[in-house]
Amino acid sequence: MDVSHSVARAAGFFLALAGEFVALGRRARIFAFVAKPVDATTEIARWISGDARARPDRRVRARGERPGAGIERSGVTFADLLEGIRDLNLSAPSDYGRAFHSLLTSRHRPRGRDTVLVILGDGRTNRFEPLPWALRELAAGCRGSIWLVSEPASRWGTADSALAAFLPEVDLAVEAKDLDGIARGVAALVRKL
């Protein structure tokens, strides 16, 4: 799940919807990345179940409008949650190739005949090498793969977007530019489970 600035809002809404349908921790794991994937399952599961603690030191600080600041669970916003995830560098440039490759070579690599790989992001890799083969291998080890694209289809593959390389590697692509699109993606995921 890409949580960079442009995608964070879609990621928050996706989690708010999908968190109701998957058993986080036991059956599902969530890797948040901007450049390097970080296993954020514990923090996000806690946030979804409403057990996350608010971080007053961060919340009182004056800030501009941050994406995810309006998505709230038990007083903790998604923006705060992201900032609280250890080792997650939110100001790094997005690098999907590196994220997929790290996931592929890590011991947490998602695979199995009952595993569904869900990727959320816009595929904008800042001209870094997209390494579509890494995604291909990840998807090949799973029963199904879904990509929720947080952009309108008219912008897919334009400029630094590497979706033209990525999308052929997954089974299903969902145009998730708005809440309605994300809900369609979650419904497709629930159907696959």
Next chain:
Amino acid sequence: MIGALARFVEALRADGIVVSPAEMLDASRAMDAVGLEERATVKRALRATLAKDRRQTIVFDRVFDRYFTPPRVTRGGDGEGRPGAAGERPRPGASDRAAKSQRKVPPPEDRPRERHSGAESETRAPHPRPSDRAPVARAIEPLPGQGRRRDGRLRRIISSRPTPREAGDPRLTDLAARLTTDEERRIAREVPALVQAIRLHAGRRLERARTGGKTSPAAGSHSSFRSGRSASARRGSFSSWTCRTR
């Protein structure tokens, strides 16, 4: 031409044919010798220099036919079977690297052309303008005449509903746009209703699946008996459905 040959050799390597640099030089010399006028001659020359045994010959023929697709002739077709559909050059807007990894077909101007009679060439469908489709759509559109997708797994794209011209529906607000926290909260208020909608949809689907495509009153009363709740109360609880079906 060398560039097109190099890309073709890359495609051969991707399909398991080992081609050394020396063999590639041989192939380029062979192409110099035979010229590019006859597709069949070019194919024979490349096959003689690049394919080493019978197995490789079969692979070579397949890759060559896929790679150097001859222009198709269509009568009145708009997208299907248009000439050079398999070998479009990536557009300036597209990511070059992404395009390179996707397209194994040389650009039309590098490709040996099959000769057609004048009457046939007049009936060719025109090339679509570059602005007609997004790069991704071209990467995953069906191969002309074959009815299947390009290489890859993608089978389906779920498009979202078109955004209305007048803003207002929070479910259709573009999330990548600049939104204030209050606008975000307004969108977030829609989440419970959507969760419920997905739940009901999934519940119905699982019910049908479990009873073989038909609703069964007997199965409903059995599960009500087990769970101690009525069917209508049960329907609202997604966890009870998923636990039993997994």
